[in-house]
Amino acid sequence: MAENRRELLSGNEAVALAARHAGVALGSGYPGTPSTEILERFSALGGRAQWAPNEKVALEVAIGASYAHARTLVTMKHVGLNVAADPLFTVPYTGVSGALVIVSADDPGMASSQNEQDNRHYAVAAGVPMLEPSDSQEAYELALRAIEISERWRLPVLLRMTTRVCHSKSIVRSDAALASAPGPPSYERDIAGRVMIPANARPAHRRLRAKLAQIAEWNEASGPHREIEGDRSLGIISSGVAFLHAREAAPEAAMLKLGMTYPLPLETIRRFARGVARCVVIEEGDPYLLDAIRAADVAVEGKPEMYRFGELNVGRVKKILARDESPEEAAPPGKPPELCPGCPHRIVFGALRNLGCIVSGDIGCYSLGALPPFEAMETLVAMGAAIGVGLGLRHALPETEARRVVSVIGDSTFVHGGITGLVEMIYNPPKTGHVLIILDNGTTAMTGLQEHPGTGRTLDHQRTGRVVFEDLARALGVPRVHVVDPTLDPPGFERLVAECLASGEVCVIVARRTCLLATGKIKEIEKCLSAR
Numbered sequence: 001m002a003e004n005r006r007e008l009l010s011g012n013e014a015v016a017l018a019a020r021h022a023g024v025a026l027g028s029g030y031p032g033t034p035s036t037e038i039l040e041r042f043s044a045l046g047g048r049a050q051w052a053p054n055e056k057v058a059l060e061v062a063i064g065a066s067y068a069h070a071r072t073l074v075t076m077k078h079v080g081l082n083v084a085a086d087p088l089f090t091v092p093y094t095g096v097s098g099a100l101v102i103v104s105a106d107d108p109g110m111a112s113s114q115n116e117q118d119n120r121h122y123a124v125a126a127g128v129p130m131l132e133p134s135d136s137q138e139a140y141e142l143a144l145r146a147i148e149i150s151e152r153w154r155l156p157v158l159l160r161m162t163t164r165v166c167h168s169k170s171i172v173r174s175d176a177a178l179a180s181a182p183g184p185p186s187y188e189r190d191i192a193g194r195v196m197i198p199a200n201a202r203p204a205h206r207r208l209r210a211k212l213a214q215i216a217e218w219n220e221a222s223g224p225h226r227e228i229e230g231d232r233s234l235g236i237i238s239s240g241v242a243f244l245h246a247r248e249a250a251p252e253a254a255m256l257k258l259g260m261t262y263p264l265p266l267e268t269i270r271r272f273a274r275g276v277a278r279c280v281v282i283e284e285g286d287p288y289l290l291d292a293i294r295a296a297d298v299a300v301e302g303k304p305e306m307y308r309f310g311e312l313n314v315g316r317v318k319k320i321l322a323r324d325e326s327p328e329e330a331a332p333p334g335k336p337p338e339l340c341p342g343c344p345h346r347i348v349f350g351a352l353r354n355l356g357c358i359v360s361g362d363i364g365c366y367s368l369g370a371l372p373p374f375e376a377m378e379t380l381v382a383m384g385a386a387i388g389v390g391l392g393l394r395h396a397l398p399e400t401e402a403r404r405v406v407s408v409i410g411d412s413t414f415v416h417g418g419i420t421g422l423v424e425m426i427y428n429p430p431k432t433g434h435v436l437i438i439l440d441n442g443t444t445a446m447t448g449l450q451e452h453p454g455t456g457r458t459l460d461h462q463r464t465g466r467v468v469f470e471d472l473a474r475a476l477g478v479p480r481v482h483v484v485d486p487t488l489d490p491p492g493f494e495r496l497v498a499e500c501l502a503s504g505e506v507c508v509i510v511a512r513r514t515c516l517l518a519t520g521k522i523k524e525i526e527k528c529l530s531a532r
């Protein structure tokens with residue numbers, strides 16, 4: 001691989017490059033904006049990258065590979081870490097052997113997410129060291145650092161990125177020679193270290209806290225923070241992309257830029273704050289740094305509550321520094337998004353609207369069924385929640401209303417978080433039955449047409465095992481399973497839904513028609529595969 005290069009890269013591409021340079025043996029993840037391109041790029045660079053059914057499985061596969069001394073990278077969007085939280089909280093106890101770097105791509109401002117959670121809190125709650133790059137160069141460098149730290153302390157490391165860092169492009173100077181070489185795969189038994197029964201987990205928790213104390217000392221002495229000289233009447237403490245905004249908003253100010261934001265270099269912060277007349281913490285999202293610094297009894301100023309919401313920019317940082325809490329101008333209303341003309345989801349939502357259904361929905365392109373012209377989706381909580389929420393509505397509503405409830409879920413979302421909901425539907429069926437529609441458009445459309453276990457192709461579009469939804473539903477004991485292309489006979493599709501609703505049984509309808517935007521690409525892929 002070429003060494004010592006300069007190229008224009010997004011933060012996501014820079015992480016992928018660092019992973020290749022460091023010999024990461026396995027990249028595992030689940031698509032989600034703004035993280036998706038990391039694994040796609042890693043694969044294009046020749047790395048082994050895999051889409052898992054969901055983020056929890058992605059992390060677990062990486063944990064196993066890391067126990068075998070492989071270097072691993074796990075990628076997901078911020079809400080994905082909620083799904084992966086169970087193993088996330090215990091793997092710091094077991095420790096790792098090969099590096100385990102978990103990328104959490106947060107979405108302040110919710111450009112494409114259902115919430116604005118700030119995943120820096122996860123680092124503290126789970127006891128996982130965290131690095132926060134500001135731009136693509138740092139994304140490259142801190143990804144390499146994360147691998148070193150992970151192997152030195154045998155802990156997973158969180159690389160916390162945000163939308164601007166993931167997607168903005170800047171020049172990256174990379175050098176494959178900077179990365180240490182990975183060791184060979186191997187396995188050693190360590191039952192006491194890896195089997196987290198209470199007797200082993202108690203000492204493991206103490207080991208973790210001791211490692212974190214060491215890392216805090218290391219961060220203090222030689223961590224990736226830097227002080228920028230300036231006019232000491234104003235000092236700014238910052239991290240991530242907020243640092244770049246602050247630098248531009250107040251170029252004359254003295255600055256302390258943090259690279260590792262858990263555990264924090266609190267003595268460095270204290271010294272810096274003492275040396276300036278006014279010390280302001282500039283950070284996007286929650287007052288994470290502010291609370292931690294104040295808890296250490298360092299007097300610093302934060303931002304007014306109104307700036308917790310949405311992304312920061314240079315103008316907003318100027319207002320924070322000026323203690324300006326005047327209302328901000330609302331962004332001009334854009335054109336509301338709509339399903340593509342000819343999108344197969346349109347037929348389904350048309351039928352559900354005509355039938356007056358109460359639709360428990362989910363996350364994907366089809367979430368647009370909630371907007372005009374259909375306004376036919378009434379709930380959206382989390383990936384996979386369509387089924388559980390729909391069942392809950394059926395359990396609680398009076399019978400005539402309960403009979404109108406339908407759950408609607410996309411194919412990728414069904415695999416991600418819907419299968420256990422289907423098990424619940426069989427195990428605790430409502431008295432009125434239930435109707436589940438799986439919108440099988442043969443792709444993960446919303447995040448950019450990724451493969452998933454229902455397509456029968458891997459991340460790099462090679463043939464693999466396929467999960468067949470109707471077979472799964474029948475095997476679980478669903479008495480009524482229908483597979484239809486809703487676009488072939490829209491009135492017939494509507495009649496089918498009506499029949500299912502009237503049946504009082506638990507029913508699964510697989511509405512199978514390829515996403516219009518994916519059709520050409522899938523045809524090409526299939527042509528290549530069958531030509532082999």
Ligand SMILES: Cc1ncc(C[n+]2csc(CCOP(=O)(O)OP(=O)(O)O)c2C)c(N)n1
Binds near residue numbers: 030077114444
């Ligand atoms: C926990 C979590 N992981 C990832 C995402 C990002 N995401 C939103 S919808 C979606 C899948 C959409 O695919 P599908 O269900 O097939 O519906 P389509 O967009 O194809 O209609 C993904 C990956 C998310 N919102 N939450």
Ligand code: SF4
Binds near residue numbers: 342344518
């Ligand atoms: S990308 Fe595909 S699934 Fe999404 S709205 Fe367009 S046609 Fe429908």
